[in-house]
Amino acid sequence: MVKISIPTLPKAPLLPRSGLSILPIPEAASYLARFLENGKGQTVMLTGAGVSVDSGIRAYRGEKGTYSNPNYKPILYHELVEDSDRGDMFRRRYWARSFLGYPPVRDAQPNPTHIYIAALQHLGLAPKLITQNVDNLHRKAYSLISPNYDKSSILELHGTLAKVHCLKHRHEQTRDVYQEDIARMNPVWDEESKEAERTGQRPRTNPDGDVELHGVDYRSFSVPPCRICEREKLKSSMVKPNVVFFGETITAEVRDASLDLIANSSSLLILGTSLATYSAYRLVKLAVEHKKPILMITTGPTRADPFMGNGLDKMDRVAGDVLGKYLDEAVKTSTGQEVEDVKRYLHTGVVKRPPAVEGPRAEG
Ligand SMILES: [Zn+2]
Numbered sequence: 001m002v003k004i005s006i007p008t009l010p011k012a013p014l015l016p017r018s019g020l021s022i023l024p025i026p027e028a029a030s031y032l033a034r035f036l037e038n039g040k041g042q043t044v045m046l047t048g049a050g051v052s053v054d055s056g057i058r059a060y061r062g063e064k065g066t067y068s069n070p071n072y073k074p075i076l077y078h079e080l081v082e083d084s085d086r087g088d089m090f091r092r093r094y095w096a097r098s099f100l101g102y103p104p105v106r107d108a109q110p111n112p113t114h115i116y117i118a119a120l121q122h123l124g125l126a127p128k129l130i131t132q133n134v135d136n137l138h139r140k141a142y143s144l145i146s147p148n149y150d151k152s153s154i155l156e157l158h159g160t161l162a163k164v165h166c167l168k169h170r171h172e173q174t175r176d177v178y179q180e181d182i183a184r185m186n187p188v189w190d191e192e193s194k195e196a197e198r199t200g201q202r203p204r205t206n207p208d209g210d211v212e213l214h215g216v217d218y219r220s221f222s223v224p225p226c227r228i229c230e231r232e233k234l235k236s237s238m239v240k241p242n243v244v245f246f247g248e249t250i251t252a253e254v255r256d257a258s259l260d261l262i263a264n265s266s267s268l269l270i271l272g273t274s275l276a277t278y279s280a281y282r283l284v285k286l287a288v289e290h291k292k293p294i295l296m297i298t299t300g301p302t303r304a305d306p307f308m309g310n311g312l313d314k315m316d317r318v319a320g321d322v323l324g325k326y327l328d329e330a331v332k333t334s335t336g337q338e339v340e341d342v343k344r345y346l347h348t349g350v351v352k353r354p355p356a357v358e359g360p361r362a363e364g
Contacts, residue, residue: 003334004033004036004037004123004125004330004333004334006030006033006326006329006330006333008329008332008333009026009027009029009030009033009325009326009329010026010027010030011027011030020313020314020315021314021315021316021317023315025317025321025322025325026325028297028315028317028321028322028325029322029325029326029329031295031315032295032297032322032323032326033326033329033330035267035269035293035295036120036125036126036269038266038267038293039125039126039265039266039267039269039293040266041124041125041126041127041266042264042265042266042267043125043126043265043266043267043268043269044126044128044129044130044261044262044265044267044268044269045117045120045121045126045128045129045130045268045269045270045271046129046130046131046132046268046269046270046271046273046280046283046284047117047129047130047131047132047133047138047270047271047272047273048131048132048133048271048272048273048274048275048280048298049132049133049272049273050271050272050273050274050298050299050318050319051111051113051114051117051133051137051271051272051273051319051320052108052111052114052133052135052137052272053272054111054112054113054320054349054350054351054352055108055109055110055111055114055135055137055350055351055352056104056108056352057105057108057133057135057137074245074246075090075093075094075245075246076245076246076247077245077246077247077248078247080094080238080240080245081167081238081240089218089219091223091238092218092219092221092222092223093218093221095182095221095223096186096189096216096218096221098241099179099182099183099186099189099193100189100192100193100196102161102175102179103193103197105135105136105161106161106162106175106176106179108135108137108352109137109140109349109350109352110137110138110140110141110144110349110350111137111320111349111350111351111352112320112324112347112349112351113271113272113319113320113323113324113349114137114138114140114141114349115141115144115145115345115346115347115348115349116320116323116324116327116346117129117138117141117271117323118138118141118142118144118145118146118149119145119327119342119345119346120323120327121142121149121153122142122145122146122149122338122341122342123330123338123339123342124338126269127150127153128153128155128261128265129153129154129155130155130157130258130261130280130283131154131155131156131157132157132158132273132277132279132280133156133158134156134158134159134160134161134243135160135161136160136161136162138154139151139154139162141349142154144345144348145341145342145344145345146341155254155257155258155261156254157244157250157254157258157277157279157280158243158244158250158277158279159241159242159243159244160242160243161175161241161242161243162174162175162242163175163241163242164178164239164240164241164242165226165239165240165242166226166228166229166236166237166238166239166240167237167238167239167240168237168238169226169228169229169234169237171226171227171228171229172242173226173227173228175241177227178224178227178239181224181227182223182224184224185222185224186221186222188220189220189221223239224239225239226239244279250279255279258279258283259282259283259286262283262286262287262290262292263286263290265287265292266292266293267292267293267294267295268283268284268287268292268293268294268295269294269295269297270284270294270295270296270297270298270304271296271297271298271319271323272297272298272318272319273298273302274298274300274301274302274303275302275303275304276303281303281304284304284307284312285304285307287311288307288310288311288312291311292311293311293313294307294311294312294313295312295313295314295315296312296313296314296315297314297315297317297318297319297322297323298314298315298316298317298319299316299317299318300316302314327342327346328346331343331346
């Protein structure tokens with residue numbers, strides 16, 4: 001862990017817990033500095049959709065816990081894997097929409113908040129990260145600062161859109177390879193996708209990487225088999241992106257890894273999430289039970305708000321504002337290779353807000 005000292009930040013005043021949200025940014029950054037210092041390099045971070053909004057990735061849920069797109073009905077896990085003609089149609093629909101919806105996710109770039117979070121990891125202030133996001137942006141950010149970063153330092157609680165696997169044999173492939181297979185088997189759809197890229201008229205992409213299409217006959221779409229099953233002359237089973245679907249539970253392996261990270265942490269820093277998913281909320285509950293100090297920096301109400309005053313402090317603020325101020329000061333007054341690595345990328349994140357949510361649209 002890099003020794004960080006920040007004489008330039010004002011001391012955070014003693015405040016009632018409810019007062020954290022009104023701290024001016026420099027005092028808020030100072031509060032964060034003390035929180036990380038007390039964590040002694042064993043602080044674990046937990047992030048959600050809020051940190052990816054500036055990269056143009058739409059949040060599932062708005063501030064009141066509702067879907068930010070009222071018309072969005074995500075495909076459910078049991079529909080995707082149903083072994084029937086109906087399931088077959090669900091899969092065609094899912095992969096057709098996902099084929100068109102994936103390129104903007106694939107091309108999304110880390111925003112400043114992703115860079116700040118990677119910086120905290122790289123400086124050893126909070127080396128481990130648990131994210132609910134499936135957009136791969138934490139990895140893109142960390143690999144900018146440190147191409148050989150420890151891949152196990154990021155746990156994707158709900159998986160990643162960057163990979164797919166077949167259900168029976170769990171052969172894993174990159175999503176890019178599977179996209180190529182889809183394109184080759186579906187030249188008409190591929191043409192549609194390229195046209196959308198050319199004209200910039202991309203259909204709106206939902207956070208799990210699919211799009212809404214209306215009046216489309218999905219029977220014209222072919223779902224490619226698993227490449228590895230094909231090569232090994234096995235009967236290919238269904239191919240699924242490495243993401244946890246609605247109605248699907250996370251694997252025991254990922255669940256246990258996430259619980260272990262919390263149990264072995266000194267404190268928990270929660271950034272940009274309403275903790276609407278149970279798999280994330282459960283981690284906060286565990287941290288409270290273990291009496292770990294918790295600092296949450298996010299806007300709007302969250303599922304963990306009832307823990308406030310019970311070990312959990314909350315700043316109702318955009319996480320990146322506080323992290324950015326803290327890191328600006330931290331790299332000014334600290335030295336070492338890690339600090340130099342961070343300095344080089346600290347202000348390189350892109351900001352590309354998603355388009356405003358459209359009003360309700362008629363189906364069909
Ligand atoms: Zn396979």
